[in-house]
Amino acid sequence: MTYMAPPSHLSLDAGSPLGLRERKKIRTRQAIRTATYALVEEQGYDATTIEQIAERAEVSPSTVFRYFPTKEDIVLTDEFDPLMxxxxAKRPVDEPLTVSLRHVMRLAVHAALQGDEEHSTRLRSHLLANVPAVRSRMMESMSVTGRLLxxxxxxxxxxxxxxxxxxxxxxSLMGGLSEITLYWAENDFRDDLMDLLDRALDVLEQGPPGACGTRTQTP
Known part of the structure; x- marks a missing residue:
């Protein structure tokens, strides 16, 4: 899923369903992404260049562009959609689709908040909320995950x-997930991200509060 970390049990170990070559490619992508986040924190998004990213990740600029067509893609693109x-697909066939989706999404959010991943997740969310170019590219990248889903x-x-x-x-689901990220960052990360996910999925399943004619009082 774009801009969410993968569940921890989908790690790139010897038991991964991916081959050695694919795992090496993913590690290169991760190195580029890690370098980008570090540089953005040090000097800001706009000041960070592809050349600087390549030097920090110890790859060539052409390698960066081979993996990520734009700088925004470094922030947004992940390689875990097929694994998600x-x-x-592993969920029971008789399980309601909404239950299956909630399970998978909760796994992703849980992983995104573990250890060092939480810091990276907050940085990605901050960029989405504050850098128009990143937010615009996010709208395009959503369609990729949307087609897989x-x-x-x-x-x-x-x-x-x-x-x-x-x-x-x-x-609709992808749009809801992007709004969770933006809402979380716009409100200084004070909300629990898992709670925001559950609230968003409740809306998608049931409609907004008051949709059946009962108005909800705003605190």
Whole structure:
């Protein structure tokens, strides 16, 4: 999933479903991303250049561009979407789709808040909320994960993967996830991210409070 860390049990170890070459590529991508975050913290996003990132990650600028077409992609793109889809596919076939999705999303959020990952997650969220170029690129990258998720949803529900229903549902979910990130950062990270996820999924499942005619009082 874009801008969320993978569940910890989907790590790149010997038991990974990925081959050695793919794991090496992922580690290179991670090195580039780690270098980028460090430089952004030191000098700001706009002042950080691809050349500086390449030097810090000990790769060439052309290697950076080979993995990430733009600087914004370094912040947003991850390689764990297929693994997350595989995790979703492992859920019981008779389990309600909303329950399966909530399980997978909670795994991702939990991992994003563990140890050093929490600091990186906060930095990514800050950039999304405060750098227009990053936020704009996020809207484009959401469609990639959305298409993968639409295939998984279609498989579970018997719908066409390119059908309107699967596309509307999955992109609504992706939009909700992006709003969680923005809301969290805009409110100085004072909310519990897992609670925000559950609130967002409740809205997607049931509609907003008051949707059935009962108005909700604003504190």
């Amino acid at each position: 889809m595989a995790e979703l 639409a295939e998984a949803v279609a498989s579970r529900t018997g719908q066409e993967k390119d059908g309107l229903e699967a596309r509307v549902y999955t992109m």
